[in-house]
Amino acid sequence: MIDITVQAGKDPEARLHELCEAVRHARVWTIRDRRRTRNLRLDHSSGNVHGSIRRIHSADTERLEFECTAKDDAQAAITTGRFVNLVLRDLESASDITIHRT
Numbered sequence: 234m235i236d237i238t239v240q241a242g243k244d245p246e247a248r249l250h251e252l253c254e255a256v257r258h259a260r261v262w263t264i265r266d267r268r269r270t271r272n273l274r275l276d277h278s279s280g281n282v283h284g285s286i287r288r289i290h291s292a293d294t295e296r297l298e299f300e301c302t303a304k305d306d307a308q309a310a311i312t313t314g315r316f317v318n319l320v321l322r323d324l325e326s327a328s329d330i331t332i333h334r335t
Contacts, residue, residue, distance in 0.1 A: 235301040235313045237286070240329040245297050248324055249273065249288075255323035261315065284312030285327045286328055306334075 241248040284303030303309040
């Protein structure tokens with residue numbers, strides 16, 4: 234499992250909605266349930282790589298925290314990399330991203 238923390242600024246919920254809009258246009262990502270942003274889950278599928286990113290609760294109000302799970306470590310790393318690319322490309326206000334393998 235890999236933990237991802239994104240510094241989202243003063244309004245992390247707005248950043249989350251921007252992320253959902255970006256995912257809508259990406260062909261390798263799908264959102265499990267758009268109505269539930271508190272427990273957001275993004276599924277990644279591309280070729281033989283499958284993984285998911287799930288939002289987890291953060292005590293800090295200016296951060297968005299996610300965890301990545303996949304069948305093995307290599308697929309988790311690929312899924313995390315593609316998620317970080319999505320965040321860096323489409324969330325201009327995201328100032329810092331931290332990745333930690335657990």
